[in-house]
Amino acid sequence: MPDGKAPHFPQQPVARQNDDGSLELECFLEASPQPDIKWFYDTTQLSQGGRFNFRLDNKGNDTYSAVLQIKDLADSDAGAYRCAIVNPFGKGNANFNLKLTGFSSPTFVEKPQISSRDEGRVMIMEFKAKSILKPTFVWQKGDDIVAQSDRIKVVLKEVGNNEYYAALEILDPKKEKDAGQFVCTAKNESGKLTATFSVKFEVPQGAPTFTRKPQILQKTSSSGDPAIFFDIGFQAEDNPEVTWLNPKNKKIKESNRIKFNLSPDGGNNTYTAQLELKNYKAKDSGTYTCNIKNAAGDANVELTLNIEEEEGEEQQ
Numbered sequence: 663m664p665d666g667k668a669p670h671f672p673q674q675p676v677a678r679q680n681d682d683g684s685l686e687l688e689c690f691l692e693a694s695p696q697p698d699i700k701w702f703y704d705t706t707q708l709s710q711g712g713r714f715n716f717r718l719d720n721k722g723n724d725t726y727s728a729v730l731q732i733k734d735l736a737d738s739d740a741g742a743y744r745c746a747i748v749n750p751f752g753k754g755n756a757n758f759n760l761k762l763t764g765f766s767s768p769t770f771v772e773k774p775q776i777s778s779r780d781e782g783r784v785m786i787m788e789f790k791a792k793s794i795l796k797p798t799f800v801w802q803k804g805d806d807i808v809a810q811s812d813r814i815k816v817v818l819k820e821v822g823n824n825e826y827y828a829a830l831e832i833l834d835p836k837k838e839k840d841a842g843q844f845v846c847t848a849k850n851e852s853g854k855l856t857a858t859f860s861v862k863f864e865v866p867q868g869a870p871t872f873t874r875k876p877q878i879l880q881k882t883s884s885s886g887d888p889a890i891f892f893d894i895g896f897q898a899e900d901n902p903e904v905t906w907l908n909p910k911n912k913k914i915k916e917s918n919r920i921k922f923n924l925s926p927d928g929g930n931n932t933y934t935a936q937l938e939l940k941n942y943k944a945k946d947s948g949t950y951t952c953n954i955k956n957a958a959g960d961a962n963v964e965l966t967l968n969i970e971e972e973e974g975e976e977q978q
Contacts, residue, residue: 667694667724668752675745675756679735683769687730689745689756694724697749701730704742728756736794737766737852767853768793771825774846774857787844787859788829790821795850799828802845828857837863838962868899869959873932876952876963883940892937892965894952895927902956904935909948944971 675689691697699718701708708714708730715731728745743758772790779786791797799818801808808830810816817829828848832840844859865871874895883889896902904924906914914937916922923936935954939946949966 665694666749666751667692669693669697669747669749669754671754671756672725675758677758677760680731683735684731684733685735685739685760687732687743687745687758687760689728691726691728691747691754691756692724693726693747693749694751695749696720696726697747699728700746702744702746734794735762735765737762737764739765764853766794766850768797768848768850768855770855770857774859776859776861783834785832785835785840785861786829787832787846787857787861788817788827789846789857790825790827791848791855791857792823792825793848793850793855794824795852797826797848797850799826800847800849801830802847803842808844830859835861835863836962837865838964866958868956870896870898870902870954870956870961872896872961872963873927876965878965878967883938885940887940888942890939890942890946890967892939892950892952892967894935894954894963895932896935896954896961897930897932898954898956899931899958900956902933902954905953905955906937907951907953909950911951914950942967942969944969 670692671689672692673690675687677685677687679685699716701716710716713733715733717729719727719729721727728747730743730745732739740760740762743760745756747754768791770789771792774787774789777786777788778784801816808814808816813833815831817827817831819827821827828846830844830846841861841863844861846857848855848857872895877893879891879893881889881891904922906922908914914920919940921938923938925934926932927934935952937950947967947969949964951962951964953960953962
């Protein structure tokens with residue numbers, strides 16, 4: 663028989679994860695002639711193709727590197743692997759005990775992005791994720807869960823190949839309501855994925871901005887009647903117009919119970935806008951809106967009035 667060398671493992675096998683998320687099991691061996699290689703998961707022989715890729719690299723001087731690559735790694739891939747090597751002079755086995763956690767967590771297919779449609783009337787926060795295990799998706803703004811409403815649409819579509827499209831659509835987005843950080847958490851039994859969106863509204867030069875926190879004050883009117891004052895501080899150029907809307911979203915007009923006041927605050931285009939409501943009643947409760955508009959843009963703020971009928975007290 664010609665000279666040869668039975669398979670021999672000069673060092674321990676290694677496992678490593680690649681940048682593309684795949685995992686490689688590699689064993690180093692010496693043998694002559696070149697050996698045949700078979701890979702096993704537990705007692706099942708693996709076949710080349712699909713998620714599994716085999717290769718045998720000749721390093722010279724009768725040394726080789728045998729590699730098993732596993733794609734689309736999942737927690738269920740954990741377990742015992744064996745590299746069986748044989749040539750005419752003998753055989754050998756290299757064993758791997760693979761432990762995996764978190765590899766079935768959702769992953770991004772398309773990163774989070776913010777877009778719009780319908781000439782900017784609809785703002786869309788969207789991303790795509792892949793999850794082998796059935797995931798859940800929860801949207802939050804701050805500590806609050808974002809729920810579907812007339813303005814807000816929560817979209818979730820399974821698009822095939824364990825991929826999901828998730829989006830939050832907001833109709834007529836407004837700085838006062840929608841600026842801030844939104845988070846969507848995709849979660850399954852293996853782990854979670856967090857998509858974060860920072861919503862900012864660019865304010866044009868000279869457009870109205872608020873200079874202090876709006877407040878509701880309880881005072882006595884100049885006529886001596888008990889009154890509620892909705893008080894707004896703002897800055898704006900170019901003769902701003904102030905419009906007040908009632909809880910039914912209708913424009914408020916002055917009357918014997920209602921008066922408007924707009925006065926400069928002392929310079930730098932700052933103002934105070936007030937809505938005075940005399941002889942208030944429980945039926946006046948609700949959310950009022952102040953709209954401030956000029957040639958550069960507009961701004962809105964909401965104030966909620968709660969009046970208890972028995973005591974005639976208001977709360978902000």
